Amino acid sequence: NLNVPVLIQASSDDIEKMDRVHRRDAFCGKISVTSVLYQYGIPFTLTKYHTCPIKSEIFKEDLKRFEKICSIVKKLRSVRLGQIGTRPNAFETVRYSEKILEFNGISIEPIDLSEIFGEIRRLPDSDPNVKEKIQFIKDYTPTTTFPEDGILKLAKLSVIVENWVLENELDGFAFQCWPSIQDNFGIVPCAVMSMFSEGLVPAACEVDIAGLIGMYILQVATETPSAILDWNNNYGDDPNKMVLFHCSNLPKSFFKDTKMTIHPIISDLKGDDHSFGAIQGRIKSKPCTLLRIETDDIFGEIKALLVEGNYTDDPLETFGGYGVIEIPNLQDVLKTLCKEGFAHHVAVTLNKVGDIVLEALSNYLGYNIVYPNESI
Template identity: 35%
Template structure:
């Protein structure tokens, strides 16, 4: 994943101690670049841009704004190194209103002989934050810290993930492959509201176009050959006819081409039953492979489902592909556990053992076994997970978020699945029911509740956390 560019605003106010401000500025830079340099490019003013490389007045603010725009920063971190000039900070924030903004107050240095204070960040931060509040500029507060504190590392790490979510979510282009299933009103979406609120675009592609392009590809196409070999070497294909592997490889080749040409971050796919009837396979494993590679792919043309996956994947900084799930059944004996399941679309890297490529356990009844191959099946690995779901009603977007634990427990199920235990399943389920959340969700390995909830605040999305 490309490094995230964060603009660092070192705020100072005369006549407080500029030597202390400079020392603290350098300490923040050293810690941020030393601990997080693999993920972050830190952009900040030097003596070439502002007085002493600090931001103390309107001229410094304008120079910093110019620098940040030239470097294309994606989030702003402000620190009141001393009292901090509230108007200089507010001016920078005005220019980047709507971007993720994180504010730190700083701890006080020892008082000088004679009782002279050097910083007063505790006081000045209130001036800065009230200035942003007055201007209705959303921001996050990271606490009162020294850069070496564990609290700073925790908040800065979370902010990196928040900014990662923001930069992928705003302006996201989602592919829509075919219409939604007729009886699935649950996956409706409002394209105009996506554009209005988040500058997003739904890119429509017909299923016929995809199928015809896949059919035209020769078996010897280099990309088809590469993908087919990759499938055969990564999962158990012993139960699947050879021609199915080629069909899957051709479908994946076409979808990857569409994603690249149309600059998509993900796609919602019409996965039954036309693709089985007219192309002869189930696309589940293809969707899982796309998700594994960073192209978020949801079943049943669930566009808000794709956006939920984008939020989770970018919260993990591209390290953990999500699993697009159904809330399926309750565990027969563990009252707080449910079956996180779907037909066979889990990313292959999430299985506790290599998945088995099989025929669709539901669609075969309608189209026959020979036309329904393409699901990757088996149990997923145990670990901590975050479960989320984005919905929208009357133009208001809201996001369900909870955490749970995928269990180490065998069972006999078809599809991709794992038992997941949450602290209070009754409360989770009642919340889903009463708040209008649908039967689809996205599950990602890792605990990303904090950055997801804070990113939602910046994006203007209401959160429902259980």
């Protein structure tokens, strides 16, 4: 019942000191240790090289990697996530099993949107926290325009959600970002969600709790903001490139340049006066890791799709938060995505941490991990 990550390290022998007094034989001893741990069903992590000096840069990197693995395992066993509202009616893709998550230590704290709206109505426009948040929003990113009513609504929403997050000790939340909030409050919450994600409280669109868990895992692995995007478009005829897009609530650190503007899709449905607050820009050209978590009710397990790739500088003119990504064997990844029933959302970090995530989720937490591009 050890139930914690274990790192196995063996010190290297010095070929100039192989006499009876100095020879360590840790090379062999490590194999004996791992054999017995395996027999007792105790999972363990290995160093990059079978042996290495304790005082070395190589082992220092092993320790840094192991620290991240430990952090993911520890935090996922007691994470608390919020759910604001219910999923959009058509989004059956983001359904999840709360029972499976709770069994694995992941707690969900729901709140109805009507409760959020009620708290906003009771919050005076003159409240000091609202005034402070208005300035924060204006400083966060450039805007195409400053509709004062829209900024005020975003500020009040941000204050109320922040209070709820703190009161419930939440590590992140998923939000019903359409259509109710446009009909009943007249904004899109994308900018507010972007600010939370940038501040390391991940916020997922469309009440995608499983997507939020992926965001949280990648954030813990990197200590940097993560985002949620759609597997959205092909990129010409290149079989290993595609467009990742959302409309968008990405954290501002993801972008080369960004601005706050009207949400073009919501504007078509509800009009400009109900669609201010989207964050738009091109994603930086950087290495990345993509993770999709699902609760598989058929098999009663948590499973995940895990791949690595690179955002590129390939030309693209579109809207929202977007970028061209290159993934080795992308067509195999997409086949797996479809055949295994994964949703159209995926969590992304602008770092390569696939090996860390794989070790934590598969070896210690028992998630069923699929990684079809074999680069991890």
